[in-house]
Amino acid sequence: MLDDREVRRLILATAASDAAAFEALYRKTAQLLLAVALRIVGRRELAEEVLHDAFLRIWHSADRFDPMAPKPVAWMVAIVRNRAIDLVSSANLARVVAAVEDAESALEEALGAAMSSDQIVESDRRAASVRDCLGRLKAPERQALVLAYHHGLSHGELARYLNKPLGTVKGWVRRALENMRACVERHVGEVGEARRAP
Amino acid sequence: MKLGAHPKLDALCGEFLIGTLRGAARRRFERALAREPAVSRRLQYWEQLIAVEYSEKFLAKPSAATWQRIKRDLALHRFAAPWYAKVWLWRIWAAAATAALVLVLGLPYVNRPAPVGYSTLALMQGKAPEAQVTVELSDDRRALRLLAARPVQAAPSQSFELWLIPPGGAPKSLAVIGTLDSQIELRGALAQPLARGSKLAVSVEPAGGSPTGGPTGPVIVIGDVLS
Numbered sequence: 001m002l003d004d005r006e007v008r009r010l011i012l013a014t015a016a017s018d019a020a021a022f023e024a025l026y027r028k029t030a031q032l033l034l035a036v037a038l039r040i041v042g043r044r045e046l047a048e049e050v051l052h053d054a055f056l057r058i059w060h061s062a063d064r065f066d067p068m069a070p071k072p073v074a075w076m077v078a079i080v081r082n083r084a085i086d087l088v089s090s091a092n093l094a095r096v097v098a099a100v101e102d103a104e105s106a107l108e109e110a111l112g113a114a115m116s117s118d119q120i121v122e123s124d125r126r127a128a129s130v131r132d133c134l135g136r137l138k139a140p141e142r143q144a145l146v147l148a149y150h151h152g153l154s155h156g157e158l159a160r161y162l163n164k165p166l167g168t169v170k171g172w173v174r175r176a177l178e179n180m181r182a183c184v185e186r187h188v189g190e191v192g193e194a195r196r197a198p
Numbered sequence: 199m200k201l202g203a204h205p206k207l208d209a210l211c212g213e214f215l216i217g218t219l220r221g222a223a224r225r226r227f228e229r230a231l232a233r234e235p236a237v238s239r240r241l242q243y244w245e246q247l248i249a250v251e252y253s254e255k256f257l258a259k260p261s262a263a264t265w266q267r268i269k270r271d272l273a274l275h276r277f278a279a280p281w282y283a284k285v286w287l288w289r290i291w292a293a294a295a296t297a298a299l300v301l302v303l304g305l306p307y308v309n310r311p312a313p314v315g316y317s318t319l320a321l322m323q324g325k326a327p328e329a330q331v332t333v334e335l336s337d338d339r340r341a342l343r344l345l346a347a348r349p350v351q352a353a354p355s356q357s358f359e360l361w362l363i364p365p366g367g368a369p370k371s372l373a374v375i376g377t378l379d380s381q382i383e384l385r386g387a388l389a390q391p392l393a394r395g396s397k398l399a400v401s402v403e404p405a406g407g408s409p410t411g412g413p414t415g416p417v418i419v420i421g422d423v424l425s
Contacts, residue, residue: 017277018277023265030264031257034257047258048264051260052264052267066242067352068324068418069242070245070328071242074242154220174209177208177213
């Protein structure tokens with residue numbers, strides 16, 4: 001499990017052009033980020049390309065990283081995901097998404113560590129809630145959410161893959177997100193006070 | 199309408215997070231993310247809410263060539279620390295020098311007067327629950343110690359500035375700092391006691407501190423001075 005404080009420290013040092021810290025940041029996060037890219041682009045060589053491009057961007061934009069961000073690695077994951085999505089969109093790659101049950105196994109893989117942790121700390125509690133709440137979603141909503149999140153499928157691709165009208169899958173995604181938010185908030189309470197300003 | 203006040207802000211944050219926000223809509227969202235603190239705060243809320251922890255099985259090891267390409271394309275060798283800036287070298291030097299000093303000067307300096315004591319002056323808090331800074335004041339009221347719940351450094355182009363805000367009065371700058379964990383020597387002793395209802399706060403300022411003498415950037419932590 002990544003140490004948020006260490007990742008934050010390394011990103012901030014990277015913003016000060018500290019090459020050693022940047023390399024340490026790569027060593028700590030590259031395996032996770034490559035896996036995120038691989039899920040979306042589906043091919044190893046393209047995923048490595050995404051990782052390369054993303055780390056160039058991380059180096060150049062580390063000074064725009066918000067030091068108060070509670071999940072620093074999420075900032076890096078977003079850069080990787082967006083780069084991967086751009087790559088597959090521009091290349092119009094035909095991606096292979098395994099059978100429908102893949103959504104379930106992806107969940108098991110993604111959430112395994114959080115469940116095996118001995119420490120009942122806040123992040124574990126939240127990860128357990130995420131897992132539980134995903135399980136409570138209606139099957140089509142869960143499938144659409146996981147396929148979008150883990151495989152980077154767009155609304156259009158989801159519609160084609162699930163053989164449903166575009167409006168239907170958009171509704172599934174929207175309801176899945178809203179239900180997830182409401183469910184996790186019920187489990188762990190409001191996360192901090194970062195509520196939308198009135 | 200600013201995106202921060204948009205009724206669909208939550209839906210946009212969620213769709214951005216899972217990657218279904220595409221094209222022009224994503225670019226609009228990214229622009230708002232850079233310009234509107236309310237949007238970045240709300241996205242951080244979502245990131246924290248639906249934070250997925252990845253298992254070992256999920257990880258994929260990149261080839262060594264990828265890091266070599268990154269290093270080459272960024273010409274990272276230009277940013278490598280010179281030999282004399284290596285931390286371990288200075289640590290060894292410092293340890294050796296300290297040992298030598300103790301040997302030369304002997305024990306008289308061991309029996310020094312007791313260090314100055316500190317007591318809690320305020321607890322400053324930010325939006326996130328873990329954004330907490332305890333402020334301690336030395337017994338002689340000439341030094342402050344800031345103890346952050348987690349280390350936070352200012353970006354290279356920014357500084358943090360600590361303010362004393364008397365009730366109904368203008369904020370008075372106490373110090374410009376680079377990190378929330380700081381030891382501050384005050385220019386003069388703090389009044390004893392401070393006016394009831396005074397507050398302490400830290401704002402984000404341009405590097406070197408506020409150009410106007412008052413806070414110009416966002417306040418990241420604030421708290422009442424304890425009576």
